[in-house]
Amino acid sequence: MQFISTRGSSPAVSASEAILNGLAPDGGLYVPEYIPSVDRAFVESLCPLTYAERAAKVLSLYLSDYTHSELLEYAHAAYSRFETPDTAAPTVRLTHNTYVLELYHGPTCAFKDMALTILPHLLTAAMRKNGISDKVMILVATSGDTGKAALAGFADVPGTAITVFYPEDGVSAVQKLQMITQSGENVSVFAVKGNFDDAQNGVKRIFSDRACAERLAARGIRLSSANSINWGRLVPQIVYYISAYCDLLNQNAVAYGDTVDICVPTGNFGNILAAFYAKKMGVPLGRLICASNENNVLTEFLQTGRYDRLRDFRKTSSPSMDILISSNVERLLAELSGHNGSEVAGMMSALVSEGSYTVSEELLRSIRELFAAGNTDDAGTYEAIRATYSAGWLSDTHTAVALKVLENYRARTGEDRITVVASTASPFKFAIDVNAALEGSEVRPDLDGGTEILDTLSAKTGVSIPEPLSGLDSREKRFKVSVEPADMLSAMEGAF
Numbered sequence: 001m002q003f004i005s006t007r008g009s010s011p012a013v014s015a016s017e018a019i020l021n022g023l024a025p026d027g028g029l030y031v032p033e034y035i036p037s038v039d040r041a042f043v044e045s046l047c048p049l050t051y052a053e054r055a056a057k058v059l060s061l062y063l064s065d066y067t068h069s070e071l072l073e074y075a076h077a078a079y080s081r082f083e084t085p086d087t088a089a090p091t092v093r094l095t096h097n098t099y100v101l102e103l104y105h106g107p108t109c110a111f112k113d114m115a116l117t118i119l120p121h122l123l124t125a126a127m128r129k130n131g132i133s134d135k136v137m138i139l140v141a142t143s144g145d146t147g148k149a150a151l152a153g154f155a156d157v158p159g160t161a162i163t164v165f166y167p168e169d170g171v172s173a174v175q176k177l178q179m180i181t182q183s184g185e186n187v188s189v190f191a192v193k194g195n196f197d198d199a200q201n202g203v204k205r206i207f208s209d210r211a212c213a214e215r216l217a218a219r220g221i222r223l224s225s226a227n228s229i230n231w232g233r234l235v236p237q238i239v240y241y242i243s244a245y246c247d248l249l250n251q252n253a254v255a256y257g258d259t260v261d262i263c264v265p266t267g268n269f270g271n272i273l274a275a276f277y278a279k280k281m282g283v284p285l286g287r288l289i290c291a292s293n294e295n296n297v298l299t300e301f302l303q304t305g306r307y308d309r310l311r312d313f314r315k316t317s318s319p320s321m322d323i324l325i326s327s328n329v330e331r332l333l334a335e336l337s338g339h340n341g342s343e344v345a346g347m348m349s350a351l352v353s354e355g356s357y358t359v360s361e362e363l364l365r366s367i368r369e370l371f372a373a374g375n376t377d378d379a380g381t382y383e384a385i386r387a388t389y390s391a392g393w394l395s396d397t398h399t400a401v402a403l404k405v406l407e408n409y410r411a412r413t414g415e416d417r418i419t420v421v422a423s424t425a426s427p428f429k430f431a432i433d434v435n436a437a438l439e440g441s442e443v444r445p446d447l448d449g450g451t452e453i454l455d456t457l458s459a460k461t462g463v464s465i466p467e468p469l470s471g472l473d474s475r476e477k478r479f480k481v482s483v484e485p486a487d488m489l490s491a492m493e494g495a496f
Ligand SMILES: *Cc1c(COP(=O)(O)O)cnc(C)c1O
Pocket: 110, 111, 112, 145, 228, 265, 266, 267, 268, 269, 270, 271, 272, 320, 321, 398, 424, 425
């Protein structure tokens, strides 16, 4: 299987080259040249398997220059780090027609672990396959979740090193502790004196600094990124939607062929796009419901066909979805336009130059056949946390956005199909808001409650704090250096 650029003017490459390159040379994203299909026998053959075994079989369909035994080895290495390795991402029943797909049982308690635990293995294998003997240095600017998941994924993986920059006053106390206590000989973490944009711009400057690239090349180091535009982050996410369908079959919740809807709390559009691929592969999935918070650019886009990033940015209780430019939409446009590279390139350049674009009538029709969309605010999010807790399950804020949007969708359409809601974080990662919601509050607390709030939430609910988040305060704080944005490059070069 080859991979082509969404913008149509780069050469097709193998899977390992797509993972190595991240972005295509024409600025587009890599998509598979065709979507492999699976049949009933294939899906049923996955049902008795462990999560890692399911993953290897699904990944093999896309990553054809990796052997099945390589993929199985990497999947084992990745998912054996989860709370219950055999069922890394369990599908749990909430009500007769609502199930949650728990994607947060990995080493950092957020769904990004599903991809970032296996990506380092895919990437280092891609280096070997393409005859590159350099060490790969991963560079990340983070507003919270991604940095920690990337650190945990790459820590002590041979042939790699990782440097993470986070905004000094832009992450929660728990997120900061998670990062600065990270173990591993090949990891390095810096606070940046500035906001997330300062950190992100600093990382972009390092990537485009040719003199820096030459100095690193002389030391046998090559820079790379672990962000969600890499195909190596998307493809592991397709696995869990197919795995969820197997779980429903195993639980006798559905018979093969029964259609299941999917509802996803969405930011960069990666997670819900993976559901789109699973559906296109032939898994009996129905409507894909895209849930957003007050940053409702995707709701509007999927309903009207107009993508308009020119609007106020809102800080919400679901910060990982506070995004105005959802990069992975570009892949959807490529797939639904029949890989019309010039059409996609036109829309992407309008987004940069004018801040918006509108899809053709035909494209909008395909979007509407596949997707539904909705959004909610913090009050709606808190309401969903309370309602779900009364029903016996403790939700984080991002998942709660999806649960609220699903409730509204059902009320609006009368639909009552079985729906799997992607649950993207442990409630303890966003304990301040979850706790405030349970106390009946309508608005967000002013103060970051530090780590005590985890104990408060645990005592209140009887749910225990997941191991990766417990005792954070007493772990060794290894990284204490703050740098000016202008000094990020020298900090990184001096770290190893
Ligand atoms: C990253 C993230 C999301 C958004 O996922 P996308 O793939 O960017 O749409 C949702 N919830 C949590 C907790 C996240 O960390």
